[in-house]
Amino acid sequence: MRFVSEFAKLIRFVKKEINRNTLIFGVFFCIASLFWIINALQKTYTVQIPIRIEYTHIPKTKAIVTSAPDTVNTEVSATGYALLRFYMYSSKTVDIHIEQLLQTQSNNDSLLRVVLQPLIQSSGVFSNSITVNKVVPKIVQFAFAPIHKKKVKVVARYSIECSQQYQLQHNPTTIPDSVFLYGASELLQTIDSVYTTEIFAQDVSQSFSRKIQLQAIRNVQLSDTVVTVNVDIEKFTEQQFTIPITAIHVPDTVLIDLMNHSVQITMFTGMSHIQKNSPQDFKVIADFTKQNTQTGEIPIEIIARPKWGRIVKITPEFVGYIIESK
Known part of the structure; x- marks a missing residue:
């Protein structure tokens, strides 16, 4: 019995020491990790960050006939703290005010040459603690043409599964059934219709209507961006x-x-x-x-x-x- 009692004491002592040592190790590990993170965030890093570009305030009397990138790649240098704040809080989108930039040049209103780095630096997307080293591409160039108008039909895109013994009475119709497009003449000549975003419906046994967004067309403005799609269902x-x-x-x-x-x-x-x-x-x-x-x-x-x-x-x-x- 004495042997059993001594053995039990030994087990309790070992468990106590292990728990104490584990706790001490955990505390020191957390402290070391914290100091490592603080040290890492104080260092300066050079990283590549993609920035989304939105071209806004395009004059209604002009049509863009050249393509421009939706995203540019920026090379920046900053401390870990600054980069962490950027990733947590920045919008990562820069608006380029086309009409305002056209007003700053006096010699040619059919061509616009935009140097991106100064615009991105002054946009506020990066804080003062982040240095922009390089932007690719460096320059975006826009060519403009007189605006033209064209009327085209609206086509509904759909994926509709009807209930048993039901079917579409006819292809879905839209209100309005056509819209006006505004853009360069050369571009409008290639467009005969505009499409809705796709409508998905399953197990349908009743007619229904939905407000649906029209698909955007690059460098083209639409008279309407939302249409009503009517879907007629009937028994067969x-x-x-x-x-x-x-x-x-x-x-x-x-x-x-x-x-x-x-x-x-x-x-x-x-x-x-x-x-x-x-x-x-x-x-x-x-x-x-x-x-x-x-x-x-x-x-x-x-x-x-x-x-x-x-x-x-x-x-x-x-x-x-x-x-x-x-």
Whole structure:
């Protein structure tokens, strides 16, 4: 029993000493780490920092015809303290006031040459304790042209999944359905439409409307930046049509008899368009020149179809034939 008692005392002593030593080690480790951080922050570093550039206050009577970088790379020198404050609090964005810069030059209003480093230094994005050594690129140059106007349509971009037995009644529409663009004539000639940001919706069973932002176009101003997109949803039903097959491109020296003279087409059609579809809206062909040389079958093609509805099945998809003598 005495042995057990002495052993228990030894265990308690070891645990006590280990806990005490661990605590002492932890305290000194924290103190050493603090001094290391303080020492590191007092040193001077040279680092590369990307800065975002925003070109604002472009005169409404001028169109920019050259591209300019959205981001420039700056090389700066500063203490660790100054860099830490910059990363924590700075906006990292510099506004360049185009109209103000144009007013400072008197000889040419169709060309603007901007030296970036002085503008970045005076912008306040870097504090006085940070030295800007270099900016790449050093200079940004703008060429201007007279402003022109063009009307283009608005196209809605969408990814919409409807609930079972529902579908889009038609492509989403926008209000307004067109906008005016203002920019250089050469640039406007390449643009026929503007697009909305993409609309995402799942398991949709009811029509809806949303305010959607238009996608920006570089160096072009839009008369409207937000449009209303209307999405019409309706139930659909199944329609079936039996349509005769017309054989085409059959050589004059050959007479063929198709093994199927008609196909059955299954469509999903919105309830509002059922009466608008008829068999006369379809035209189905079998092009003899496209026959499969191994099976001797000709693929079925639909070259005309109703405007409304979605074809989901064609039976058969291929047709065989028998050559008859003339």
